[in-house]
Amino acid sequence: QITLKESGPTLVKPTQTLTLTCTFSGFSLSTSGVGVGWIRQPPGKALEWLALIYWDNDSRYSPSLKSRLTITKDTSKNQVVLTMTNMDPVDTATYYCSHLHSSGFDYWGQGTLVTVSS
Amino acid sequence: QTVVTQEPSLTVSPGGTVTLTCASSTGAVTSGYYPNWFQQKPGQVPRPLIYSTSNKQSWTPARFSGSLLGGKAALTLSGVQPEDEAEYYCLLFYGGAWVFGGGTKLTVL
Numbered sequence: 001q002i003t004l005k006e007s008g009p010t011l012v013k014p015t016q017t018l019t020l021t022c023t024f025s026g027f028s029l030s031t032s033g034v035g036v037g038w039i040r041q042p043p044g045k046a047l048e049w050l051a052l053i054y055w056d057n058d059s060r061y062s063p064s065l066k067s068r069l070t071i072t073k074d075t076s077k078n079q080v081v082l083t084m085t086n087m088d089p090v091d092t093a094t095y096y097c098s099h100l101h102s103s104g105f106d107y108w109g110q111g112t113l114v115t116v117s118s
Numbered sequence: 119q120t121v122v123t124q125e126p127s128l129t130v131s132p133g134g135t136v137t138l139t140c141a142s143s144t145g146a147v148t149s150g151y152y153p154n155w156f157q158q159k160p161g162q163v164p165r166p167l168i169y170s171t172s173n174k175q176s177w178t179p180a181r182f183s184g185s186l187l188g189g190k191a192a193l194t195l196s197g198v199q200p201e202d203e204a205e206y207y208c209l210l211f212y213g214g215a216w217v218f219g220g221g222t223k224l225t226v227l
Contacts, residue, residue, distance in 0.1 A: 049217060103152035104152075
């Protein structure tokens with residue numbers, strides 16, 4: 001079955017760069033049509049889509065955050081990495097990764113809470 | 119900046135029917151926006167319900183259905199159950215990027 005799990009620091013300081021890793025199983029990111037995306041949710045607020053990488057290495061970003069985000073994949077390790085630069089307290093959120101197939105985000109990780117504070 | 123708009127809150131009686139909608143600031147929502155719908159209960163991971171307008175995930179109860187209605191994406195719950203009380207989010211595709219709506223808090227009362 002498909003599973004995803006996010007990992008990374010739980011606390012980062014303002015201006016630092018956040019690096020999150022999504023480790024998945026049950027599918028291959030070299031399979032045509034498959035992607036892995038990142039979504040976040042500040043406490044008590046709505047979901048926000050961040051970025052997506054496809055099987056062919058095409059990557060897409062939220063226009064409002066594009067300058068701060070980089071998404072990469074390591075197919076051999078079944079991992080997708082998201083980096084976000086210049087972190088700010090407003091970036092405090094639970095960060096999720098999700099499997100995309102047939103234009104549906106069907107499987108999600110449990111999420112990881114990242115707090116930005118000095 | 120593209121904005122996706124949902125009703126902030128709706129209330130429905132048990133056994134009733136309710137339709138949640140999802141509008142785009144760019145105009146009418148079509149199948150090319152590949153609308154997705156998610157249910158989220160407090161403290162839980164969002165649960166995918168619908169993708170590509172009307173396709174159900176394998177675990178989606180039959181009482182949930184997706185459609186296009188009046189230029190918007192719509193999620194209809196028929197025969198609402200108390201456990202359907204939750205926040206519901208839509209997600210639309212804009213030719214590369216995806217954008218979530220602000221969510222609808224559905225109360226079953």
